[in-house]
Amino acid sequence: MKEIFVSVFGKPFGIVLFQLLEATQFTIYLSLFAFFGGGAIGIVIALLRIYPSQKSRIGAVAYIWLFQSVPLLMLLFLFGLGIPRLFGQNVDPWIAAIGALTLYTSAYLADVWRGSIETVPKGQWEGARALGFGFFKTLQLVIAPQAIRNTLAPTVGFMVQIIKGTSLAFIIGFHDLMSVGKRWANAPVNGTEPFVIFPLMALIYFCLCFPLSAFSKQLERKFGSVSKQDLPTAV
Amino acid sequence: MELRFFEIYRSPEYLLLLAEGILTSAVLTISAGTIGFVLATLLASARHHSWPVLGQLSATFIEFIRNTPLIVQLFFVAFGLPLLLGYQWAFWAHALLALIINFSAYFAEIMRSGFLSVPIGQLEAAKTLGVPSFIAFWKILLPQAIATMYPSLSSQFIFLFLTTGVIAEIGVRDLTFAGLFIDSRSFRSFEVFFTLTILYIMMALSFKGILRLVFIKKFSWWSAP
Numbered sequence: 001m002k003e004i005f006v007s008v009f010g011k012p013f014g015i016v017l018f019q020l021l022e023a024t025q026f027t028i029y030l031s032l033f034a035f036f037g038g039g040a041i042g043i044v045i046a047l048l049r050i051y052p053s054q055k056s057r058i059g060a061v062a063y064i065w066l067f068q069s070v071p072l073l074m075l076l077f078l079f080g081l082g083i084p085r086l087f088g089q090n091v092d093p094w095i096a097a098i099g100a101l102t103l104y105t106s107a108y109l110a111d112v113w114r115g116s117i118e119t120v121p122k123g124q125w126e127g128a129r130a131l132g133f134g135f136f137k138t139l140q141l142v143i144a145p146q147a148i149r150n151t152l153a154p155t156v157g158f159m160v161q162i163i164k165g166t167s168l169a170f171i172i173g174f175h176d177l178m179s180v181g182k183r184w185a186n187a188p189v190n191g192t193e194p195f196v197i198f199p200l201m202a203l204i205y206f207c208l209c210f211p212l213s214a215f216s217k218q219l220e221r222k223f224g225s226v227s228k229q230d231l232p233t234a235v
Numbered sequence: 236m237e238l239r240f241f242e243i244y245r246s247p248e249y250l251l252l253l254a255e256g257i258l259t260s261a262v263l264t265i266s267a268g269t270i271g272f273v274l275a276t277l278l279a280s281a282r283h284h285s286w287p288v289l290g291q292l293s294a295t296f297i298e299f300i301r302n303t304p305l306i307v308q309l310f311f312v313a314f315g316l317p318l319l320l321g322y323q324w325a326f327w328a329h330a331l332l333a334l335i336i337n338f339s340a341y342f343a344e345i346m347r348s349g350f351l352s353v354p355i356g357q358l359e360a361a362k363t364l365g366v367p368s369f370i371a372f373w374k375i376l377l378p379q380a381i382a383t384m385y386p387s388l389s390s391q392f393i394f395l396f397l398t399t400g401v402i403a404e405i406g407v408r409d410l411t412f413a414g415l416f417i418d419s420r421s422f423r424s425f426e427v428f429f430t431l432t433i434l435y436i437m438m439a440l441s442f443k444g445i446l447r448l449v450f451i452k453k454f455s456w457w458s459a460p
Contacts, residue, residue: 069439073400073411074432081418082425086236160302167304168401178306185314195315202303202311209302 012191016184017200023180024204030166030176033098035159038105045110050117051135060110067107072165075100080172097169104165108158115226116151117143153220160209160216167205177204240426249417256413257434259327263409264396264442267331271338272388276377278339279346293343300340306401309333313405330402330409338395345387349380382457389446393439400435410434 006014049060067075080096120143128138170179178201185197219225243249278293300308313329316322353376361371381388400411414431418424 069397069436070432071397071400071435073398074428074435077414077428078425078432082428084424085422086238086425088236164302164304167306171404178304181307182310185310193315193318194310195319198307198311198315202299202307205303205307206299210298213298213302 012189016192016197019180019184020177020201020204023175024177024208026174026176027163027166027178028208030094030097030101030169030174031159031163034101034105034162034166037098037102038162039109041102041106042109042113045106046113046117047139049110049114060114064107064111064114067103068111070104072100072104073168073171075104076168076172093169093172093174096172097166097174101162101165101169105158105162108161109155112154112158112226113147113151116147119150119226120146149223150226152223153216153225156212156219157216159212163205163208163212177201238426239423240430242421242423243417243426243430249413249421252413252416253410253430253434256408256410257438259407260396260399260409260411261438263327263331263334263402263407264399267334267338267399268392268395271335272342274335274339275342275346278343279350280372282343282347283350297340297343300337301344305333305337305398306404308337309401309405312336326406329405330407334395334399334402338392341391341395342388345384345391346380349384350376352383353379378454379457382454383459385450385454389443389450392446393442396439396442397435410438 002015002018005018008014009017045060045063048056049064051057076097079100080091080093084091084096117139124142124146125138128142133141166174166176167178169176170182173179181197181201184192185194278297281289281293282297284290309330312333313326317324317329357375357379358371361375362368366375399409403409403412403415406412410431414427418427421427
């Protein structure tokens with residue numbers, strides 16, 4: 001694979017391009033972990049948020065507020081440097097990066113899904129209750145099928161935020177597109193100047209993100225979206 | 236495991252660094268937000284009025300910036316451009332330029348929907364009354380677009396503020412930089428970044444309050460349709 005790149009693009013540039021693209025896979029893996037991990041926690045938090053119990057609701061509101069207000073960079077520092085030092089234990093950059101991005105993702109997705117569930121009229125809950133359905137039965141059979149449509153666009157749109165967020169993980173020693181690109185930009189090799197490498201990296205990130213943004217916009221046109229004013233509700 | 240917050244707050248040197256960092260972060264974010272907003276208005280109106288070439292250019296710019304990470308833009312502005320064009324600025328100036336570029340794209344996307352939300356009939360009426368198009372833009376279109384989009388603009392501003400910590404990576408002495416410095420001296424990483432998190436949240440809350448006050452003062456005429 002590397003030889004093909006070298007023969008097509010020449011000596012330094014072929015190697016650089018190959019290494020950047022090879023490192024991009026870790027950016028993608030990290031994004032997927034964060035998305036599915038954050039999604040799983042997000043569902044639980046969204047359910048706690050709408051569950052008819054004061055305690056669970058307050059807990060979920062606090063969780064969402066907290067992790068939407070904490071800067072992602074601080075989450076990464078706390079997971080990658082703070083917690084290892086506090087417990088005198090080494091933490092793998094993979095674990096730290098996944099942990100930080102998962103919490104970051106979960107708060108946002110929980111808020112989107114909560115917002116969407118709340119757009120379903122109250123009468124639907126009451127109707128299902130009158131028919132003798134419990135909380136989860138109602139959610140599964142009545143509410144979720146109606147609520148899911150307008151969560152699609154913001155959920156896909158948030159994947160762009162996650163991919164862009166992974167670019168910060170190099171700060172705690174995670175090996176990805178960002179860290180490889182930065183190393184090349186610092187290397188005193190002709191043809192890998194910062195004004196070549198960074199636009200190239202931007203282009204790779206753009207190729208990952210733009211299809212998702214475009215898809216999200218298409219979904220929004222087709223299925224609508226949770227009210228824009230409720231979204232990025234940091235703080 | 237032992238928490239030693241006092242190592243931070245008992246040292247006047249660290250407290251001074253943190254205060255300096257808060258000030259730098261706040262000044263840079265507010266400047267970038269203000270200049271970025273002006274630029275965003277131009278970008279959005281180029282798109283809204285579909286000016287030839289400029290309209291497409293601003294659409295491309297907005298999409299490209301919104302779909303790439305801030306840190307890559309920052310490194311390009313701080314290390315790539317100076318080498319390419321042969322100039323040398325202070326760290327903070329590079330950071331400010333990168334933040335303006337970044338903020339303007341996000342604000343422009345919001346302002347575009349703001350312009351679309353103003354009923355076309357109002358501008359047609361202004362035209363019929365012989366109001367010059369610039370005055371119509373300045374007095375009719377822009378104020379209503381900002382007022383409609385104010386909640387989105389202010390939450391986007393706060394969202395962007397929370398990402399500005401990356402400018403420490405190019406050596407700007409902002410709040411994150413102060414944290415990293417104290418961490419390298421004291422090795423109390425958890426306490427340092429916990430403190431930083433609290434400070435960031437408090438700053439974000441203050442921004443939110445200030446933005447709210449500005450809205451009450453400047454947009455008291457506005458009633459949501």
